Amino acid sequence: EATAGELTTPTGLQVIFVLLADRHNTAVLTYRELADASGTSLAAVARVHAELRRRGFVEVQKDGRRVVRRKTELLGLWVGGYAERLRPKLVLGRYRSAEPELGDALDTFVTHARSKKMMWTVTGGFAADKLTGHYQGDKLTLFVDGWKPDMAGALRWLPSADGPIAVLRPFSIHASHHAIHKGNRLIADPLLVYAELLFEGRERERETARL
Numbered sequence: 673e674a675t676a677g678e679l680t681t682p683t684g685l686q687v688i689f690v691l692l693a694d695r696h697n698t699a700v701l702t703y704r705e706l707a708d709a710s711g712t713s714l715a716a717v718a719r720v721h722a723e724l725r726r727r728g729f730v731e732v733q734k735d736g737r738r739v740v741r742r743k744t745e746l747l748g749l750w751v752g753g754y755a756e757r758l759r760p761k762l763v764l765g766r767y768r769s770a771e772p773e774l775g776d777a778l779d780t781f782v783t784h785a786r787s788k789k790m791m792w793t794v795t796g797g798f799a800a801d802k803l804t805g806h807y808q809g810d811k812l813t814l815f816v817d818g819w820k821p822d823m824a825g826a827l828r829w830l831p832s833a834d835g836p837i838a839v840l841r842p843f844s845i846h847a848s849h850h851a852i853h854k855g856n857r858l859i860a861d862p863l864l865v866y867a868e869l870l871f872e873g874r875e876r877e878r879e880t881a882r883l
Contacts (some may be wrong), residue, residue: 678723682761686710686843687720690751691730691740693861694848699814711843717860734832736779747863754867759840764819769830774812774836780827781814782856791817791848793860796868797841800880802854803862807880812870815842815860817849 678684690710694701700711706717721738724730729746731739740746743768769777778798793799795811816839824830829837842848851858859865870882 673686675752678719679749681717681726682758683712683716684720684723685709685750685753685758688719688746688753689844690846690862691724692743692747692750692863693844694740709748709845721758725861738866740848750863751867755871758843759764759867762840762843764816764839764841765821765834767824767839768832768835769837770828774810777829777837778812779829779856784823784827785816788820789856791842793842793848793851793858793864795847795860795864796872796881799857799859799865800869800883802859803852803865804880804883806883807876809872809880811836811838811872813838813840815840815847815864817842829861830871 679688687706687710690706703714703717703721706712706721707714709716712720714744725732729740729742731741733739760765769780770779771780775798777811778794781792784790793815794802794813795815796811796813797807798812800806801808819839819841820832828879829835840847846861847864850861852862853859866881867876
């Protein structure tokens, strides 16, 4: 359909992400649990869930499990919505680091985050490189829980509208709390890494997203 209504609002996309991230549909999540996991309200979950069922994307089993149907189509809707509707609302800041290499900037951030006991994950190319060993790219994108602009000073990061470092608000526990550990890197859910690569949109990022 030309428009997907409730499903492509930022709150709709947040709820859909949680359903897609539950890859095995093993848990019977209540509306409250869906709301908490997606960072939305109970009312939003109810509206989105009703629309998903109406369109045949979600089927509720007798035991209460929600089985996601037409996953490829729903994933395509979510990825497009992430780039156009959701991600712009997540950006907390764009920066340039005084350090010449983004890898060094990330190491400095990791040390700082540990000292402050911050919840964070890396997404995009730097995350994909840890998952595939294929391509790192020239952008560093982080989900950071509790980020404050004055933290940039301690990291020697300067605000920049087109800077290669982007700090995003973790809208879901899957963005910051449910990390994949790779050495000293905490990797966001692969769905978020995939969507971020497609958001960047260049050929190497698209190639890595396919992997």
